Amino acid sequence: MDVDALVDALRAEGLRLTPARRAICQVLADDPRAHLTPGDLHERAEVEAGRPIDLSTVYRTLDTLQEVGLVHHVHVPDGGSVVHLADADHHHLTCDRCGRTVDVPAEEIAAALGPLAERHGFSVDTVHFAVVGRCHDCARLPPEEPYRSGS
Amino acid sequence: MDVDALVDALRAEGLRLTPARRAICQVLADDPRAHLTPGDLHERAEVEAGRPIDLSTVYRTLDTLQEVGLVHHVHVPDGGSVVHLADADHHHLTCDRCGRTVDVPAEEIAAALGPLAERHGFSVDTVHFAVVGRCHDCARLPPEEPYRSGS
DNA sequence: ATTTCTGCAAACGTTTTGCATGCCA
């Protein structure tokens, strides 16, 4: 997925191409496998654009890109979120300590959780919600304070 | 688990028994299977105490109860959290649409996710993080706006 | 020209903090 594909998709939806949107698309295209927080994306987009972009514009643009289906967001442990291009069919396993995220093939996670959820009358949403745990590095660290966002 | 058990456990740790703590313990004991947000707990504790309790006191008391291991918290889809008594060994499956939460036996969820996580160098934390999905009732509702907390 | 986007600033909800006072043991 390169910039043009993103930009063309935007235009195909009748949306306008503004400098802010172009910069955001550029950042996403430059690092297509990245999982960025809106804040990260904002920083990089400002560099890309060479001028300030309001954070609310980033959020609104992300809304738009998701409506069009080009981007997905995932809620991560600290209460925040990350976005990534929608092209790769993967889900996420995130360390709640260091934030490390590994991509897991969609089928793998569906196979593990689908039947369990079915049994309880649910269908799991592994697109928007990561499975949370501890990576091996963090697993051997000492226990931490309770109840804070990070646990 | 009744109030006395909670209160005794507090004292056994050398902690002080204050009206606020007593009310909070009472609320938890009154509804031992409840999954309450800190806000819910706060409201109920004020009723129980018959006087105002500061919300920050509720948070600090929850911190304390968790340090002692009497209470667990779980992060839920809307960015908030719920707390419940630590006695039942269960994890959670939560609907991100209506908030409905079903308890899942710990072994069942561990069996489903443990091997997957291992394969990727993780150990899952299903105590503090719910598996998120859609309950069957909500699953047939129309799609909703993207990127908002509730998706 | 018209409709969509943007920046700004303010507000949101949940949670955390500093500080001075108060109360339990």
Added chain:
DNA sequence: TGGCATGCAAAACGTTTGCAGAAAT
């Protein structure tokens, strides 16, 4: 009495909103 716990008020964090003006088509 001594130290833990509380209330209060303010701040933190990520996110959302209303509004008026700017810009893309």
